[in-house]
Amino acid sequence: MTHPVERRLIGLLGSEGIERDPRGLPRAIPASADALAMVCQLAHDEGWRFRLEGRGGWLAPDAPADFALSTRGLTRIVSVSPADLVATVEAGATLDGIRAQLAHHRLWLALDPPGRPDRSIGSVAATGTTGPLRHGFGPVRDHVLGCTVCTGEGRLVGSGGRVVKNVAGYDLSKLHLGGFGGFGVITELHLRLRAEPAVDVTLMARGGRHELVTAGLLIAQARIAAVALELLGPGLAAAPEWTLLARVTGTPEGVEAETRRLAGESGVAWERLASDKAATLWSLVARAPLEGLVVIRLGGLLDGLDDLIDLVMAELGPGLISAGVGTGALRWAGDATAEALHTLRRLAAEREVPVTLERGPWQLRRAVGHFGAYREGVSVLVERLRESFDPGRVIAVTLEGEVGSGR
């Protein structure tokens, strides 16, 4: 029997634009931004709620909603401009699809977020998830020049553009990058690219955590131009000890000099990995968080990483840990209760460290929210901003969680 919501969606998108998700919920798969806008407008007009998904791996697949809205029909790589190092892609385009297209032009999107290679770029942007390359190339916001977003009312709104420098109007894209869909559905992104490096070398050191953190800090202090400096817990690296990975890219002369310097400055022994082994290890770093039911990230302090790892392990257990020694960004994956996450958030806040829930079952997201309670005054601002983008609250997302929201 056709679901009444499904009937209306079929009327809008045709039967080819609708399917059922594994829970039997209608899933709308619009094939264009305009079609997606019509779906949002219909939801707004009817008072329906939808859960947002890309490829279904990262945003909550079990959020209660009247239907699911997927961006997997928006897969076009709209343009690649090698001369400008800019690409425009639709939100449902997959990372591996984008990478393959860029490789034809010897271009590189220097983002290595956790997840499967077929993760959608929209999901990466909406969750603000970066990987080890954050050390050299910054968070997601540094890779996005502009975006188009569909509001909860079905209006397509643009900000930024295709040029590398742009201050015309407010930078609304910042709200959407890491906004978990709370301010609208990203439909298109303008990405900043880099040329493929001529040489790409990964070095590995193993040892005690404190020793490796110290080595990483020495490397950072020595101004060695690594693009990643990632500490892996024994669970993630499947090794008895902790692992430190350093990645250096650039010209042959520059990379050789930096890898020599790295060995000299850090006081630990390094193994230079063959390129296939390095690729396997970085792939492991990306995929490992999917083994946990819950994935969180913490914005740690440069001089407090050791302490922060102690805190996380004490509150949540060893889990699967990776941490940027030069950025303070820490990701933990495993299983955790809402109570444990509340406690961790409170203790981390005392250290000025935010804890963001990147992934987890809906019940947990509802209980603790992606961000938890905001600091004083911020909650009102966020509520007003959400109201301005999605007055009908058609997008099922819980940013603050039950404790923070008061709803």
Add this chain to the structure above:
Amino acid sequence: MTGDLVAALGRIVGPRWVRSRPAELATYAADGLPTHESLPGVVVLPGSRAEVAAVLRLLHLLRLPFVARGAGTGLSGGALAGSGAVLVTLTRMNRILRIWPERRRAVVEPGVINARLSEAVARHGLHYVPDPSSQTACTIGGNVAENAGGPHCLKYGVTTNHITALEVLLSDGTAVSLGSPMGEPWGPDLVGLFVGSEGMFGVAVEITVRLEPIPRQVRTLSADFLALRDASEAVSAIIASGIVPAALEMMDQSCIRAVEASIYATGARTDAAAVLLVELDGSPEAVAADGALVEGLLRGHGAREVAGATEPSARARLWQGRKKAFGALGRIAPDLVVQDAVVPRSVLPVILDRIAAIRDAHGLQISNVFHAGDGNLHPCISFDRRNTGEAARVQQASREIMEACLAAGGSITGEHGVGSDKIAYMPQAFDAPSLEQMCRVRLAFDPEARANPGKVFPVHACREWRLGKTA
């Protein structure tokens, strides 16, 4: 403005820090944009965060608009206040509150002068990267409002990439803390949203900035070209090569001649159509390797002479012409409009030709000194504002330049902001739903639209704003 208001402000900040006489107000009638002037109703100079909060609470009670202002070096008329508004000048709030070398962070008040911050942290081997041309005068607070750039933003990013946390006072005086020391947002990225909001969301009273290590080695290359197109094609070739210079700047012949006729003369040959400055930084080996590649690209695209330097004093000589260009352009005419627009880097050759055609069509002198690596143009139009016909041609030429940049897929501003100057171009840059959403976002921060009113958006774009005013 009434005497009561002046007295009330005086009770908060002390009478000597309130300006209300016409001659005093005239000091604040313009910023760095010579085509727009407006006398504020009253000027108040708070000296602390508590005083700013008290001033904002008072203005909230009185429902009065206000404009926050730093050093007034902006180039978009963004810090102008009308006669019904209070200008809140933040230059007294110039303390560096904390330097955290181990975290590579500093916390500053908004009135700290940009260059002073780098001087203060240099002893830790660190610097603050965004370096607008006005960096010896402009303030970090103003940089935050406009999301300021500068030559070295090509590799390291603009102001938004270097601000990790803000203490903000909203227009009713409410304090909110945004961001975290290391930059991971505490919730949605409200720091990213606030930076570049042109003073329309509130007043940043404490700013946490990212500091970067001073590079181990820096090499500056200067190349002159006999054809402007060759120089701009060399820029495109360098960008496409994958090398990311720390800076990649260009000056055209008009600029070179102005500099060489001034006390800032560098000995550059005035028959050159353009000079490119390329700065590379990093490890000595990487700089040497990249330097050789860049030099080859420069020569391959027709560079007549390529000079290079790594010593600070020699590098400073190569930079002198670029750094002093705006001052030297003052020799050409009494007034100078420094325009700001961005194009995709691959169309630089085309757009420079188009600007030359606009210059010739309007009989104006336009000099180009700009951030070529970012595609961020600064056509500088020399004129005399007393000549009303010429001033009108300047406006028309500016409009045509903006339209050409938009048509090429660019933007109407790369680092100066929209302010008062470019409101008219916003409907060309954004469609109606996008403008309306920006207005809604502004009202989320400032429901009465009292912070820096009348900037950035044409009023007709803000339906909610109009409804709010009439409600």
